[in-house]
Amino acid sequence: DNFLGTLGGPGITVPVVGAAFEVGIELAAGGVEVNLVVDASSEFRTTSNVIANSPAGRDDRVVVVGAHLDSVAEGPGIQDNGSGSAAILEIAIQMANQQISPRNQVRFAWWGAEEAGLLGAQHYVDQLSPRDIKDIALNLNFDMIGSPNFVRFVYDGDGSDTPLAGPNGSKNIESVFLDYFAAMSLPVEPTAFDGRSDYGPFIEVGIPAGGLFTGAEGIKTPDEAALYGGTAGDQYDPCYHLACDTFDNISLQALDEMSDAVAHSVMTFAMTTSAVNGTDKGKGLGKFKSDMEYRGSHLVK
Numbered sequence: 001d002n003f004l005g006t007l008g009g010p011g012i013t014v015p016v017v018g019a020a021f022e023v024g025i026e027l028a029a030g031g032v033e034v035n036l037v038v039d040a041s042s043e044f045r046t047t048s049n050v051i052a053n054s055p056a057g058r059d060d061r062v063v064v065v066g067a068h069l070d071s072v073a074e075g076p077g078i079q080d081n082g083s084g085s086a087a088i089l090e091i092a093i094q095m096a097n098q099q100i101s102p103r104n105q106v107r108f109a110w111w112g113a114e115e116a117g118l119l120g121a122q123h124y125v126d127q128l129s130p131r132d133i134k135d136i137a138l139n140l141n142f143d144m145i146g147s148p149n150f151v152r153f154v155y156d157g158d159g160s161d162t163p164l165a166g167p168n169g170s171k172n173i174e175s176v177f178l179d180y181f182a183a184m185s186l187p188v189e190p191t192a193f194d195g196r197s198d199y200g201p202f203i204e205v206g207i208p209a210g211g212l213f214t215g216a217e218g219i220k221t222p223d224e225a226a227l228y229g230g231t232a233g234d235q236y237d238p239c240y241h242l243a244c245d246t247f248d249n250i251s252l253q254a255l256d257e258m259s260d261a262v263a264h265s266v267m268t269f270a271m272t273t274s275a276v277n278g279t280d281k282g283k284g285l286g287k288f289k290s291d292m293e294y295r296g297s298h299l300v301k
């Protein structure tokens, strides 16, 4: 068994490999001869964010609607994250077709290189001026919304069920999703707001955020199977970060239900006249700063 080494960036001049614990035990036992061939590359590559602004709407209350456009190298990434990317693209197309003129500017963002460590979203937030940051009302993030063995997860923006809360206003965003699903009589559950996807750089500078998720490598519980259908004991997405993350790896039911919720949230914040974040933007790098570490979408600690 081998592991993907992530060293944070190019420039490491010695090959680095990882081995499973069992292999380590064999090696530690001594008397073992090892032949190791490393076929790896380390180089600079270029990636892009694709960003589209609505022509109309207040540009001091921008709604940033994001989904990452890249996949891991192992597979095509249709669920992760063709699902989120396609959902927000369709909403942008429908807003244009129906000539919707939002009160607040809507900025659709398809982030590059999320899987390499949130690089696109991090770059975007890094180049914002303090004024730009102030002018972003919120970030909505959609990363995996068609998992084949899905659960309807809503980011726990207020930290009511999980250890980490988002900046002021994240609770209001969570409420928009909770109210929507309650009205549709569709059960949901909270998922940790831990900075694991592209909203991470936004909440670090105090911009409230929220979003949806249908599960990745986590295992469906019997309770969840009773609520949502699917198979208890299996991963929510059995092809998470694998070559089999193809079109066959999508629940069209989940994608349909979640996409409707995405559209509802985008239009709610595009049209709202009240402040998402109440009176204060929150501090940034404060109480919601995660002490966990991420490698792309993998929580490593």
Ligand SMILES: [Zn+2]
Pocket (backbone or CB within 6 Å): 068, 080, 081, 114, 143, 144, 297
């Ligand atoms: Zn993803």
